[in-house]
Amino acid sequence: MDDDGIETDAWAADEGAAADSPIPASSAWRPGDHPGHRQFLNVGDLPLEADPVGTLPGVTLAYETWGELNAARDNAVYIAHALTGDSHVWGPAEPGHHTGGWWNAMVGAGRPIDPTRHFVVSANVVGGCQGSTGPASPHPVDGLPWGSRFPYVTMRDMVAAEIALADHLGIDRWRLITGPSMGGMRAIEWAVTVPDRVGAIAPVGSAAATTADQIAWSTSQLAAVFADPNFRGGDYYDAADGEGPHVGLGIARMIAHTTYRSEGELAERFGRSYQGAGDPLGRGGLFSVQSYLQHHGRKLARRFDANTYIRLVQAIQSHDVGRGRGGVETALARYTGPALVVAVDSDRLYPLKNSQLLDAGLSGSNGVKVVHSPVGHDGFLVESGQLNAFIAEFEAGL
Amino acid sequence: MDDDGIETDAWAADEGAAADSPIPASSAWRPGDHPGHRQFLNVGDLPLEADPVGTLPGVTLAYETWGELNAARDNAVYIAHALTGDSHVWGPAEPGHHTGGWWNAMVGAGRPIDPTRHFVVSANVVGGCQGSTGPASPHPVDGLPWGSRFPYVTMRDMVAAEIALADHLGIDRWRLITGPSMGGMRAIEWAVTVPDRVGAIAPVGSAAATTADQIAWSTSQLAAVFADPNFRGGDYYDAADGEGPHVGLGIARMIAHTTYRSEGELAERFGRSYQGAGDPLGRGGLFSVQSYLQHHGRKLARRFDANTYIRLVQAIQSHDVGRGRGGVETALARYTGPALVVAVDSDRLYPLKNSQLLDAGLSGSNGVKVVHSPVGHDGFLVESGQLNAFIAEFEAGL
Numbered sequence: 001m002d003d004d005g006i007e008t009d010a011w012a013a014d015e016g017a018a019a020d021s022p023i024p025a026s027s028a029w030r031p032g033d034h035p036g037h038r039q040f041l042n043v044g045d046l047p048l049e050a051d052p053v054g055t056l057p058g059v060t061l062a063y064e065t066w067g068e069l070n071a072a073r074d075n076a077v078y079i080a081h082a083l084t085g086d087s088h089v090w091g092p093a094e095p096g097h098h099t100g101g102w103w104n105a106m107v108g109a110g111r112p113i114d115p116t117r118h119f120v121v122s123a124n125v126v127g128g129c130q131g132s133t134g135p136a137s138p139h140p141v142d143g144l145p146w147g148s149r150f151p152y153v154t155m156r157d158m159v160a161a162e163i164a165l166a167d168h169l170g171i172d173r174w175r176l177i178t179g180p181s182m183g184g185m186r187a188i189e190w191a192v193t194v195p196d197r198v199g200a201i202a203p204v205g206s207a208a209a210t211t212a213d214q215i216a217w218s219t220s221q222l223a224a225v226f227a228d229p230n231f232r233g234g235d236y237y238d239a240a241d242g243e244g245p246h247v248g249l250g251i252a253r254m255i256a257h258t259t260y261r262s263e264g265e266l267a268e269r270f271g272r273s274y275q276g277a278g279d280p281l282g283r284g285g286l287f288s289v290q291s292y293l294q295h296h297g298r299k300l301a302r303r304f305d306a307n308t309y310i311r312l313v314q315a316i317q318s319h320d321v322g323r324g325r326g327g328v329e330t331a332l333a334r335y336t337g338p339a340l341v342v343a344v345d346s347d348r349l350y351p352l353k354n355s356q357l358l359d360a361g362l363s364g365s366n367g368v369k370v371v372h373s374p375v376g377h378d379g380f381l382v383e384s385g386q387l388n389a390f391i392a393e394f395e396a397g398l
Numbered sequence: 399m400d401d402d403g404i405e406t407d408a409w410a411a412d413e414g415a416a417a418d419s420p421i422p423a424s425s426a427w428r429p430g431d432h433p434g435h436r437q438f439l440n441v442g443d444l445p446l447e448a449d450p451v452g453t454l455p456g457v458t459l460a461y462e463t464w465g466e467l468n469a470a471r472d473n474a475v476y477i478a479h480a481l482t483g484d485s486h487v488w489g490p491a492e493p494g495h496h497t498g499g500w501w502n503a504m505v506g507a508g509r510p511i512d513p514t515r516h517f518v519v520s521a522n523v524v525g526g527c528q529g530s531t532g533p534a535s536p537h538p539v540d541g542l543p544w545g546s547r548f549p550y551v552t553m554r555d556m557v558a559a560e561i562a563l564a565d566h567l568g569i570d571r572w573r574l575i576t577g578p579s580m581g582g583m584r585a586i587e588w589a590v591t592v593p594d595r596v597g598a599i600a601p602v603g604s605a606a607a608t609t610a611d612q613i614a615w616s617t618s619q620l621a622a623v624f625a626d627p628n629f630r631g632g633d634y635y636d637a638a639d640g641e642g643p644h645v646g647l648g649i650a651r652m653i654a655h656t657t658y659r660s661e662g663e664l665a666e667r668f669g670r671s672y673q674g675a676g677d678p679l680g681r682g683g684l685f686s687v688q689s690y691l692q693h694h695g696r697k698l699a700r701r702f703d704a705n706t707y708i709r710l711v712q713a714i715q716s717h718d719v720g721r722g723r724g725g726v727e728t729a730l731a732r733y734t735g736p737a738l739v740v741a742v743d744s745d746r747l748y749p750l751k752n753s754q755l756l757d758a759g760l761s762g763s764n765g766v767k768v769v770h771s772p773v774g775h776d777g778f779l780v781e782s783g784q785l786n787a788f789i790a791e792f793e794a795g796l
Contacts, residue, residue: 223645223648224649227626258615290613
């Protein structure tokens with residue numbers, strides 16, 4: 001549940017000709033598309049935690065790596081992406097990757113996560129739409145997209161697939177697992193599920209368990225996608241360009257994006273200004289903040305898949321590291337390694353309190369590190385200087 | 399933008415047989431329905447502030463009164479309802495009024511607003527759906543519902559109609575105008591528009607101008623209604639029962655309702671509990687907070703009109719007491735009478751800061767009175783003891 005950040009700063013300028021072309025029913029990456037830097041691992045059949053289907057057959061993970069695993073195999077860093085992110089953590093937009101790396105500010109020579117020193121790995125999650133098996137992928141029986149047949153997956157299912165990837169790459173133990181928002185959830189699940197394989201975690205703007213408030217915000221988002229007649233219960237992949245569930249997905253994104261920013265930032269940035277010459281008092285005009293949200297709605301529809309959005313939001317709703325483990329405190333106690341818990345002070349979706357609870361439960365955490373930002377949840381991307389300093393210091397001490 | 403409060407406490411119990419019956423396309427009150435305690439005033443043609451149409455012809459206001467105007471005509475109190483409220487401030491549910499008075503806790507013998515002492519008046523706003531001229535009303539030319547033809551209205555248009563009502567009732571000057579949320583906006587507009595006719599105001603959980611954040615939250619709400627195929631651009635009044643834009647209106651309400659409550663209350667009240675026996679991990683089950691929001695969505699659709707929702711939300715977006723008056727400060731300076739500004743400390747939709755700005759601009763206000771509540775915006779209804787004490791003390795000093 002976060003934004004890509006890099007997209008948020010040029011909202012008015014970057015809708016050129018592309019904004020007029022119809023959006024494909026799904027903007028999922030498909031086999032046959034340019035792979036970009038993706039590699040693919042066949043994980044085999046993945047047992048599922050919760051869905052009655054029981055097993056997701058023939059799972060593929062799309063992943064990217066940067067740098068080399070050293071001889072001691074102790075320099076591997078896993079970066080876990082958030083809701084609408086993917087494996088393309090670092091690098092430019094290029095064939096196969098419509099957008100540049102979502103954490104370019106964090107990765108690179110001289111940056112906290114440095115491919116000249118680290119073996120950096122990131123995979124698109126199970127259920128995703130950027131190369132890993134998800135609802136837009138072909139069903140093994142009929143070759144048609146999974147669509148409505150794609151099962152409910154949880155954070156633990158995603159991590160189970162990531163564990164298979166680590167096995168494949170010969171990584172017995174990560175030096176560090178980090179990620180923002182939903183990525184932080186997987187870092188926590190990794191630490192609690194296989195503590196011996198986790199050297200350190202750094203969850204950013206995340207939580208040990210999704211709260212009622214977070215579930216509430218996502219409830220209307222799911223409803224907006226379900227209600228789009230072009231969603232067709234999830235079986236929309238044969239729709240013509242422009243006839244997918246883009247309106248519903250866009251509304252979901254508008255709700256989400258509002259939760260990702262702060263009241264103060266929106267006031268400062270937009271106030272009550274109008275977009276262009278159109279007066280919103282009367283018919284036709286928009287307030288700037290309305291135009292901004294509509295832009296972000298359209299933009300997500302142009303690069304994402306609605307079914308993936310649903311399944312990942314449901315996975316976020318499911319997130320509770322304490323489920324079946326005697327509660328959050330007992331679960332977190334399984335992991336005693338170093339932990340860096342980072343929060344943005346103005347985050348109203350994953351408030352500071354969430355991180356304080358996480359910090360309290362992680363014996364290897366030495367207090368929440370607070371990014372000061374007016375921006376809200378997206379502050380972890382906007383205030384890269386502060387965040388990088390926290391991660392760099394923590395990483396250097398490992 | 400508020401909830402009726404009285405509905406919020408029994409969400410799980412009060413969906414009986416009625417929940418299974420199909421919802422009419424519009425639940426607007428229509429001529430021919432039981433009037434309940436409504437009286438009707440023909441206001442004539444109403445010049446509009448903003449809409450290009452220019453004038454709304456043949457406007458009717460539905461209003462209710464309690465108590466008697468005294469000989470000095472100095473005991474009249476106007477209660478301005480919020481987004482989904484109406485003239486039925488006080489009294490039971492009864493023919494013509496599906497729900498009990500939305501401010502029963504505030505009005506009554508011995509209460510701060512007391513029909514044995516006051517002449518209490520409340521009207522449904524222009525654009526409303528409970529007896530005043532709104533989108534479901536017959537168009538004067540063809541007798542069909544206004545629907546998509548209904549113009550954009552502003553707070554000032556609503557107040558202009560209320561001024562006509564005051565003229566009709568022989569009220570030169572209100573002893574007090576009070577109301578929550580959108581009602582508070584009209585209290586402020588009254589004070590600035592015709593300060594000589596306003597003895598005192600008491601806006602509760604309100605603001606001098608709607609902020610970017612408030613506009614943002616309402617943007618996705620409007621989009622959800624617009625996107626409902628049963629909305630048909632606003633011309634859905636001939637739809638069969640169950641085929642109106644209820645899903646879109648329900649989604650709008652779910653978003654809104656989340657803004658009306660607080661993170662802490664939702665955590666305390668629902669946490670991650672499941673609704674009934676259904677496990678949300680997998681297909682079919684719901685988290686309790688999801689069920690709660692869905693309930694509130696359905697419930698609003700059963701008692702409200704989607705076009706009215708849109709027009710009133712747009713009116714809220716338009717709210718800026720300083721528009722065309724040299725800004726908020728200059729506008730507020732027009733009114734120097736007594737003002738009681740009340741805020742709920744946990745209100746995340748109309749945060750305390752909104753009320754502080756209002757207080758700072760109103761020379762007759764002596765600091766914001768803060769209702770302490772875990773509930774959020776709806777706290778003004780839930781914490782009636784605290785609010786009543788503020789209003790009673792203020793009223794006694796007038």
